[in-house]
Amino acid sequence: MTEFGVDVSAEDIVDTLSFFDDWEERYKYIIDLGKELPPLAESAKTEQNLVRGCQSQVWLDSQLREGKLYFVADSDAFIVKGLLAIVLAAYNGKSAAQVADYDIDAYFDELNLLSHLSSTRGNGLKAMVQRIQNEGRAAL
Amino acid sequence: MSHFDVAEVRSRFPILQQEVNGQPLVYLDNAATTQKPESVIEAIANYYRHDNANVHRGAHALSDRATEVFEGAREKVAQFIGAPSKDQILWTRGTTESINVVAASWGEQNLTAGDRVLVSAMEHHANIVPWQMIAQKRGANVEPIPVDADGAIDMAAFESLLDERVKMVAVGHVSNALGSVNPVAHIIELAHKAGAKVLIDAAQSIAHWPVNMVELGCDFYAFSAHKMFGPTGMGVLYGKRELLEAMQPYQGGGEMIESVSFAGTTYNQLPYKFEAGTPNIAGAVGLAAAVDFVQGLDRSAADRHEAELLHRARAELAAIGGYPLVGKAESAVAVLSFVSDFAHPQDIGMILDQQGIAVRTGNHCAQPIMDQFGIPGTVRASFSLYNTHDDVDRLIAGLKKAKMFLA
Numbered sequence: 402m403t404e405f406g407v408d409v410s411a412e413d414i415v416d417t418l419s420f421f422d423d424w425e426e427r428y429k430y431i432i433d434l435g436k437e438l439p440p441l442a443e444s445a446k447t448e449q450n451l452v453r454g455c456q457s458q459v460w461l462d463s464q465l466r467e468g469k470l471y472f473v474a475d476s477d478a479f480i481v482k483g484l485l486a487i488v489l490a491a492y493n494g495k496s497a498a499q500v501a502d503y504d505i506d507a508y509f510d511e512l513n514l515l516s517h518l519s520s521t522r523g524n525g526l527k528a529m530v531q532r533i534q535n536e537g538r539a540a541l
Numbered sequence: 542m543s544h545f546d547v548a549e550v551r552s553r554f555p556i557l558q559q560e561v562n563g564q565p566l567v568y569l570d571n572a573a574t575t576q577k578p579e580s581v582i583e584a585i586a587n588y589y590r591h592d593n594a595n596v597h598r599g600a601h602a603l604s605d606r607a608t609e610v611f612e613g614a615r616e617k618v619a620q621f622i623g624a625p626s627k628d629q630i631l632w633t634r635g636t637t638e639s640i641n642v643v644a645a646s647w648g649e650q651n652l653t654a655g656d657r658v659l660v661s662a663m664e665h666h667a668n669i670v671p672w673q674m675i676a677q678k679r680g681a682n683v684e685p686i687p688v689d690a691d692g693a694i695d696m697a698a699f700e701s702l703l704d705e706r707v708k709m710v711a712v713g714h715v716s717n718a719l720g721s722v723n724p725v726a727h728i729i730e731l732a733h734k735a736g737a738k739v740l741i742d743a744a745q746s747i748a749h750w751p752v753n754m755v756e757l758g759c760d761f762y763a764f765s766a767h768k769m770f771g772p773t774g775m776g777v778l779y780g781k782r783e784l785l786e787a788m789q790p791y792q793g794g795g796e797m798i799e800s801v802s803f804a805g806t807t808y809n810q811l812p813y814k815f816e817a818g819t820p821n822i823a824g825a826v827g828l829a830a831a832v833d834f835v836q837g838l839d840r841s842a843a844d845r846h847e848a849e850l851l852h853r854a855r856a857e858l859a860a861i862g863g864y865p866l867v868g869k870a871e872s873a874v875a876v877l878s879f880v881s882d883f884a885h886p887q888d889i890g891m892i893l894d895q896q897g898i899a900v901r902t903g904n905h906c907a908q909p910i911m912d913q914f915g916i917p918g919t920v921r922a923s924f925s926l927y928n929t930h931d932d933v934d935r936l937i938a939g940l941k942k943a944k945m946f947l948a
Contacts, residue, residue, distance in 0.1 A: 424562070424895045428946065456887045456903040456918060477917065478885035479947055480892075 435482030500537030623753030719868025720876025775824030
């Protein structure tokens with residue numbers, strides 16, 4: 402599988418988003434990031450890979466290769482998919498310890514997107530982050 | 542025809558005078574909960590400032606006052622819905638608890654193996670799951686009344702489902718997901734002819750029209766204060782006296798008993814036998830203020846105002862294109878439920894939120910009807926009497942922008 406976020410780093414995303422000063426540009430960029438996510442094969446959209454969110458569906462697949470974790474994620478909603486891309490940029494190609502220790506709240510705070518991580522938003526993002534963190538811990 | 546002064550009514554709702562994401566709030570999530578007028582907020586605050594005490598117990602002035610406002614609220618609600626007596630008004634936490642009381646207490650005594658409970662296919666989960674729980678316990682079955690492609694109950698199919706094994710028909714007066722208004726009077730008539738009892742879930746209709754329990758003739762009627770400009774955590778269950786008398790209490794505790802000993806306990810009379818523990822006194826006070834608010838309005842003028850908003854919103858939504866309506870029942874309240882050809886409902890909701898427009902997206906706790914229509918959910922813009930034509934314009938402009946973004 403090909404992964405998103407190996408070429409685009411979390412720092413790149415923070416830099417680009419901080420450059421925009423209105424929500425429309427920010428959201429256009431987020432939606433475009435989502436479009437760059439490689440599609441998840443239909444065969445990987447399994448019950449096991451489904452992350453329970455309230456509204457849109459989110460799937461997450463992962464692999465451990467040479468001590469590094471790689472994630473592929475997909476959603477049926479564009480903006481959620483863009484947010485997934487932002488999350489994957491922070492985690493992909495990192496070691497288990499890096500994944501487990503990464504401060505995602507600080508990252509989202511920096512992006513001014515913290516409200517999207519709130520569990521009340523029901524976009525499955527929080528649940529996905531938790532699953533990524535669990536996989537990081539499990540691979541330690 | 543009297544004119545409805547929406548600006549005046551709107552000015553009584555402090556929460557609506559704010560900005561969200563840098564723009565004046567457009568609140569179109571009224572089917573989830575309505576906002577509260579100043580008079581309701583004040584009534585609750587004043588109760589805690591001046592009258593707070595436990596009811597029916599204390600031998601002191603405050604307790605007397607609290608009991609007076611609490612029971613006064615019950616009397617007011619009885620008059621509001623045309624119930625024969627205030628003893629038939631039971632306080633609950635909301636519509637959901639009201640339905641659970643009936644399902645658990647009435648169902649326990651009246652459902653046996655092979656009995657049938659009919660609910661419409663577009664019910665809220667709160668009017669499905671409590672019936673499934675008791676049906677499973679009693680060996681009964683819960684069956685859907687078919688709903689057509691427009692979101693209207695198929696009355697012919699309903700009639701053919703009725704037989705002597707149908708013991709309960711539980712339907713919403715208005716669908717929360719689609720806004721369809723169900724012909725409850727006809728449903729009650731047919732169900733009674735077949736010997737079944739009828740529960741009406743009035744959560745979505747109570748804010749809209751005057752009702753009269755005696756004329757309507759339903760056996761149970763459930764609604765929430767918070768969907769009619771009152772506080773959350775407060776609800777009403779009305780029931781026919783003979784049914785409530787025969788039912789066993791739902792919960793045990795203080796207040797609901799007449800005498801307690803280890804040899805045996807006898808229960809209090811109606812309505813107290815269903816009200817274990819210290820009740821939501823401030824909630825009752827707030828609900829009474831909400832009833833005053835509603836009764837102080839010209840309700841038919843308010844209804845016409847909402848119908849105008851719906852008419853315009855439907856026409857302009859169709860003109861944008863790419864936003865097919867879900868639920869096109871001829872008889873409907875001001876709810877615009879739709880999907881989009883180019884994005885997920887959640888995408889639309891997020892773009893609207895950025896523009897200060899509050900709508901609900903998702904399955905609206907009505908998964909079976911979403912499955913029937915083969916959609917993951919809808920965008921639901923639900924209007925109330927304080928919404929304006931300007932709100933419709935903002936919604937339409939917001940949806941045009943969302944289309945530009947996502948299509």
